[in-house]
Amino acid sequence: MMATKNAQAYEAVNKTYEWGFHSDIEQDFAPKGLSEDTVRFISAKKGEPQWMLDWRLKAFRLWQTLESPDWAKLNLEPIDYQDAFYYAEPKPKPKLGSLDEVDPEILRVYEKLGIPIAEQKMLAGVEELGEDGQPKRRVAVDAVFDSVSVATTFRKELEAAGVIFRSISEAIKEYPELVRKWLGRVVPMTDNYFATLNAAVFSDGTFVYIPEGVRCPMELSTYFRINAENTGQFERTLIVADKGSYVSYLEGCTAPMRDENQLHAAVVELVALDDAEIKYSTVQNWYPGDENGKGGIYNFVTKRALCQGKNSKVSWTQVETGSAITWKYPSCVLNGENSVGEFYSVAVTNNRQQADTGTKMIHNGKGSRSTIVSKGISAGRSDNTYRGLVRVAPGAEGVRNFTQCDSLLLGDQCGAHTVPYIEVRNPSAQIEHEATTSKISDDQMFYAMQRGLDSESAVALIVNGFAKEVLQQLPMEFAVEAQKLLGISLEGSVG
Amino acid sequence: MLKITDLHAEIDGKEILKGLSLQVNAGEVHAIMGPNGAGKSTLGYVLGGRPGYEVTSGSVEFDGQNLLEMEPHERAAAGLFLGFQYPVEIPGVSNVQFLREALNAQRKGRDEKPLSGAEFLKLARAQADALSMDQDMLKRPVNVGFSGGEKKRNEMVQMGIVDPKLAILDETDSGLDIDALRIVGEGINRIMRKSDKTVILITHYERLLSYVAPDFVHVLSAGRIIRSGGPELAAELEREGYAGVVA
Numbered sequence: 001m002m003a004t005k006n007a008q009a010y011e012a013v014n015k016t017y018e019w020g021f022h023s024d025i026e027q028d029f030a031p032k033g034l035s036e037d038t039v040r041f042i043s044a045k046k047g048e049p050q051w052m053l054d055w056r057l058k059a060f061r062l063w064q065t066l067e068s069p070d071w072a073k074l075n076l077e078p079i080d081y082q083d084a085f086y087y088a089e090p091k092p093k094p095k096l097g098s099l100d101e102v103d104p105e106i107l108r109v110y111e112k113l114g115i116p117i118a119e120q121k122m123l124a125g126v127e128e129l130g131e132d133g134q135p136k137r138r139v140a141v142d143a144v145f146d147s148v149s150v151a152t153t154f155r156k157e158l159e160a161a162g163v164i165f166r167s168i169s170e171a172i173k174e175y176p177e178l179v180r181k182w183l184g185r186v187v188p189m190t191d192n193y194f195a196t197l198n199a200a201v202f203s204d205g206t207f208v209y210i211p212e213g214v215r216c217p218m219e220l221s222t223y224f225r226i227n228a229e230n231t232g233q234f235e236r237t238l239i240v241a242d243k244g245s246y247v248s249y250l251e252g253c254t255a256p257m258r259d260e261n262q263l264h265a266a267v268v269e270l271v272a273l274d275d276a277e278i279k280y281s282t283v284q285n286w287y288p289g290d291e292n293g294k295g296g297i298y299n300f301v302t303k304r305a306l307c308q309g310k311n312s313k314v315s316w317t318q319v320e321t322g323s324a325i326t327w328k329y330p331s332c333v334l335n336g337e338n339s340v341g342e343f344y345s346v347a348v349t350n351n352r353q354q355a356d357t358g359t360k361m362i363h364n365g366k367g368s369r370s371t372i373v374s375k376g377i378s379a380g381r382s383d384n385t386y387r388g389l390v391r392v393a394p395g396a397e398g399v400r401n402f403t404q405c406d407s408l409l410l411g412d413q414c415g416a417h418t419v420p421y422i423e424v425r426n427p428s429a430q431i432e433h434e435a436t437t438s439k440i441s442d443d444q445m446f447y448a449m450q451r452g453l454d455s456e457s458a459v460a461l462i463v464n465g466f467a468k469e470v471l472q473q474l475p476m477e478f479a480v481e482a483q484k485l486l487g488i489s490l491e492g493s494v495g
Numbered sequence: 496m497l498k499i500t501d502l503h504a505e506i507d508g509k510e511i512l513k514g515l516s517l518q519v520n521a522g523e524v525h526a527i528m529g530p531n532g533a534g535k536s537t538l539g540y541v542l543g544g545r546p547g548y549e550v551t552s553g554s555v556e557f558d559g560q561n562l563l564e565m566e567p568h569e570r571a572a573a574g575l576f577l578g579f580q581y582p583v584e585i586p587g588v589s590n591v592q593f594l595r596e597a598l599n600a601q602r603k604g605r606d607e608k609p610l611s612g613a614e615f616l617k618l619a620r621a622q623a624d625a626l627s628m629d630q631d632m633l634k635r636p637v638n639v640g641f642s643g644g645e646k647k648r649n650e651m652v653q654m655g656i657v658d659p660k661l662a663i664l665d666e667t668d669s670g671l672d673i674d675a676l677r678i679v680g681e682g683i684n685r686i687m688r689k690s691d692k693t694v695i696l697i698t699h700y701e702r703l704l705s706y707v708a709p710d711f712v713h714v715l716s717a718g719r720i721i722r723s724g725g726p727e728l729a730a731e732l733e734r735e736g737y738a739g740v741v742a
Contacts, residue, residue: 442547443581444585446540446546447582447583448585448597449568450570450571450576451593452597452600452604453600454600461588461592461596462585462588464588465586465636466586466587467587468588
């Protein structure tokens, strides 16, 4: 039952979010290219207060002085920032009359994910006409439940608990003090090239505040998987968990997502005060491009959590299967005494995909602990790098870290790399690092096939077993789809 | 049930099976014995359809179908079970999950309805009990951390769950102590000693044959069956050694 309730929650939340977004935009877009005018235009369109504009402009001026970093193990074509739109009405998808007009390849993936026909139509943007001859959007969802009443119900439930869950544009206007207090505190605008760019031109995103002592009554999500549109190129998310509170937040989508925007540079900031806990789960399945990586998304995200309070805890779980290039390190700054940081990751690369991902655990607090479990799966001609930092400050007594990095190779043309950085300035620290590299063996494949599985099912089964420690960290809702997704992402990777 | 005619097969360009012929009928138990390197395991792999083992000539008919044209998982769905000499470990995948997926894939291949989780568990528990295997082992990752004997017993539990028409058991007796050997032997009889089923036991030694009495014994040497006979042939081999019989 809970799953259904959650599903309704996502849907409800998604709808409010979507409506808010649309009402802000009036079929308008900024001229191509990036200049101070673009920044002013974005801010004006959103009706932002002066402080927000000033913040954006400061970031923009800084960004102009910066150079794109090149230290990751990524093969990256230079990006032409002037050849892009920074503020535009999301492009309407081509309107299709029926599923017959949809790319059969996409339909096949939907079917494998077990997405019902009605939702497939949503995702693919099929428009059905109502009796009045007008497009009947979201017919399937409306048929399942009354979305308006559901939206109201869930919003009421959240409000009753004191939880603030808004688009960040709304929050800037409705809760300026809260946003101003924390925005840029975890990922300062000076942090890195892409974070600075995001600070200047972020389009929208999510703001969550959980008040002291509140356990958020439901899992929160930016969107349910039906929402295949409207995802900004430069999202900004800020989640603040006040003392003794708890929230679980889901980001992403298992259905394959195409987007006209090549570069996605989001920023996610999490703050956990005393005894607060945030669980942040991501399933990322952006379009990876064709077999040669052409047309795929660049996903360059800065995600960081500040475990500011004593006994605070942040847990990152990510399943990364999409994007041509993934470049991200969800991190924890463990300032609080006895604070806890966790990072569980599965990154799959196939064909020409590249991923350079991992985490940073910065131990400043006494007795702070962290766990890192990274599972990299490489196939095709892809490259998969784990890059991680564990740093222990001189004053941090009794720190513990456990890191496990496992790589699984399919075929002999892909690469797996593990780059751990360990900086320990306090002799009481206990740091453990384990790393393994293995291949799916012919023995395993034949054994599974002899028992009745075809080769794709066999790969999916073995890979899911390999990634199990991470997958079991995901909320149920995501875990089942994520398991299927791993299999689909690796299709055609064994002969 | 199974008719192998003049089968030639090679791996990495090296011919291992050199004109092997064998016919087994429903309701029979056949033992294939022979010295190391004779091609016993290769025969199992070729019948199972293991990639890398190339059939260069000859034919294999299974239940009226051309076995050699079928994919490994299609052979499984058609009722062919291969008991592995060295059962393979699959970390992170529980025995239950593995077998349920495998069985339901087979059932799908036969246009049968998949078993629900509850139905499957009932079946799996009954088979584990029948082979005196601890229920906990069903939840553990496939063969990971199992002793040699436990792996072999697990193979028999799998066979009981899958309920094949034809079982080819490759040195299922190796690595078993006397008690385990008896339990495994009884398992084979219970699951496979039926008028519509067939067993091919591939073994070095006679000892399993005292639990699972074969109807026919064949000697495989240098890629061919060089002698066939009744159960007395196994006793002769035990007495004289392969050298005496092969010569």
